[in-house]
Amino acid sequence: MSAGTDADADVESIPLSHREAETILRRIHPAASVAEVVVRTGGRSSPVVEVRCAPPVEPVVIKFYDGDSRWKRDKEVHVYRLLRERGVRCVPVVLGSGGEGAEGALGRGHLVMSRLDGQPLSEVVGELGASAVAGIYEEMGALLARMHRIPQEAYGYLTTGILDPCATNAQYMQRQFEMKMREFADLGGDPNLRKAMEARVRDGAGLFDNCTRPVLCHNDFHEGNVLLHEVAGRRRIAGFIDVENAIAADPLMDLAKTDYYSIRGNRNKQDALHRGYGPLPADATERISLYRLYQALELWDWFALTGETAALPGIAEDLAKMAIDL
Numbered sequence: 510m511s512a513g514t515d516a517d518a519d520v521e522s523i524p525l526s527h528r529e530a531e532t533i534l535r536r537i538h539p540a541a542s543v544a545e546v547v548v549r550t551g552g553r554s555s556p557v558v559e560v561r562c563a564p565p566v567e568p569v570v571i572k573f574y575d576g577d578s579r580w581k582r583d584k585e586v587h588v589y590r591l592l593r594e595r596g597v598r599c600v601p602v603v604l605g606s607g608g609e610g611a612e613g614a615l616g617r618g619h620l621v622m623s624r625l626d627g628q629p630l631s632e633v634v635g636e637l638g639a640s641a642v643a644g645i646y647e648e649m650g651a652l653l654a655r656m657h658r659i660p661q662e663a664y665g666y667l668t669t670g671i672l673d674p675c676a677t678n679a680q681y682m683q684r685q686f687e688m689k690m691r692e693f694a695d696l697g698g699d700p701n702l703r704k705a706m707e708a709r710v711r712d713g714a715g716l717f718d719n720c721t722r723p724v725l726c727h728n729d730f731h732e733g734n735v736l737l738h739e740v741a742g743r744r745r746i747a748g749f750i751d752v753e754n755a756i757a758a759d760p761l762m763d764l765a766k767t768d769y770y771s772i773r774g775n776r777n778k779q780d781a782l783h784r785g786y787g788p789l790p791a792d793a794t795e796r797i798s799l800y801r802l803y804q805a806l807e808l809w810d811w812f813a814l815t816g817e818t819a820a821l822p823g824i825a826e827d828l829a830k831m832a833i834d835l
Contacts (some may be wrong), residue, residue, distance in 0.1 A: 530560045530571070537605045537621060538566045555581065555753070559624060568624045569604060579618030580668055581753050582606055586620065587669045588752040591725070595659050599652070599748035601625055627736030627747030631771075634732055641744055643781035648746045649735060650785025653763050659725040661757030667725075671757050678759050679717040682803070686710050689806045696813040702825060705832035706802065713799045719792055720759035728754040730763055731770035761793060765800030769808075769827075802831040 525533075527543045534541040542563040549557040549570065556573045574582045583606075592600050601622035608618040634642060661667075663674030664681035675681035693703055727734075729751055738747040756762070764786070772778045783789060790796070809824040 525558065525571070525573075530558075533571060533605075533607075533619065533621060534560060534562065534566070534569065536607070537569075538562070541566045570601065570622045570624050572620045572622070573608075574618040574620075576617070579608070582618045582620045584668045584755070585752055588667065588725075588755045589622075591659065592656065592752075597652070597655055597659075599625075599746065600752075601748070601750060625736050625748040625750065627738040629733050630735040630737055631732035633737060633744070637744065639777050643777055645735075645737065645744060645746060646778045646781035647785035649730070649767070650782040650787075652746065652749065652785075653727070653730060653760070653767075653782075654786045656727060657724045657760040657763070661723040661725055663757060664723045664759075665757055667755045667757055674757075677718070678720040678723070679714070681758065682717045683710075683714065686803060686806075689803065689810055692810040692814070693806060696810060698809065698813070699825065702829055702832065706806065706828060709802060709832045710799070713795065716792060716796045716799055717759075719790065719796065720761070723757040724760050726756050726758045726760060726763045727752060728756045728758070728763065728766060730767050759796070759800070761789075761796045762800050762803075764793075765797045766804045768797060769801045769804045798831070802828065805831060 525546065527546060530546050531541060531543045534543065543560055544563055545561040547559045547561070549559050555575075555578070558571050558573075559568055560571060561568045572582070572585075586603050586606060589600050589603050593602070601624070603620065603622055605621040606619065630645060637645070661671065663671050663676060664678055665671040665674045675684065690703055690707060693706075694700065727749070730749065734751045735749050736747045737744045739745070764782070767782060768779065772782070805824055805827050809821060809828065812818070812820050812824065
């Protein structure tokens with residue numbers, strides 16, 4: 510996990526005491542002595558802390574889960590271990606998990622991970638020149654390509670297996686679009702915009718059939734989840750985090766999310782990501798465009814559901830442009 514702190518967090522917001530942190534860590538390191546507990550960036554729905562200990566115990570990161578979302582913990586254990594088993598080593602090492610049946614913070618499901626030593630790309634990208642940014646995005650593309658070499662048995666949302674699996678990408682994407690369109694309407698989305706999006710999906714639906722093999726997708730591979738460190742005076746990727754949203758899907762879904770969340774029309778970033786990724790299918794531009802619509806629609810629904818309405822007009826404007834981008 511990231512070494513970046515949350516400047517807005519205070520000590521009272523830390524979800525566990527030193528004693529509780531020590532209790533958790535001594536299941537892994539029996540002689541651990543906690544020196545400091547620090548709130549970390551991210552963790553909007555799942556609080557994240559770094560626990561620093563007296564030597565020789567290295568710092569660890571503990572992520573907490575609400576009682577009804579402990580399955581997310583089990584999912585992250587599964588995905589992180591799968592990645593490392595398949596040679597993708599630049600992710601946290603799962604050291605332990607638990608929490609059920611205890612008091613206080615210990616009663617919350619939690620995951621203990623090694624700390625990746627780095628800063629989120631989102632925090633430093635504005636300080637970097639175009640060449641440095643391109644180099645990082647090439648690395649990002651190569652990392653996604655490695656992840657996408659991990660095949661899945663069906664299409665669908667991942668937990669410790671595939672939830673409600675679909676046999677084809679067309680079945681999966683039609684189901685997902687229909688669900689997100691219903692949410693859009695239920696949450697007060699513009700009905701005319703919904704009709705335009707539905708027409709766009711109908712026009713492009715044949716593209717879904719062009720993906721014939723599902724792979725492991727991060728499904729949140731943006732600048733906030735990519736960590737950098739400095740090697741010989743150059744910023745390099747230390748690793749990536751946060752696999753809560755992982756899916757089994759068309760690999761171009763990942764490229765589309767990175768595009769919508771982080772690239773935002775920046776050709777330097779886009780070209781570098783694709784160079785690092787390697788050859789793309791002939792219909793990649795069209796497929797990524799359609800998946801960008803899905804990623805933006807899902808984000809609109811999420812912000813509307815959580816009451817973060819300030820971002821909705823801008824996303825709606827993006828959706829309107831994508832709906833007529835034939």
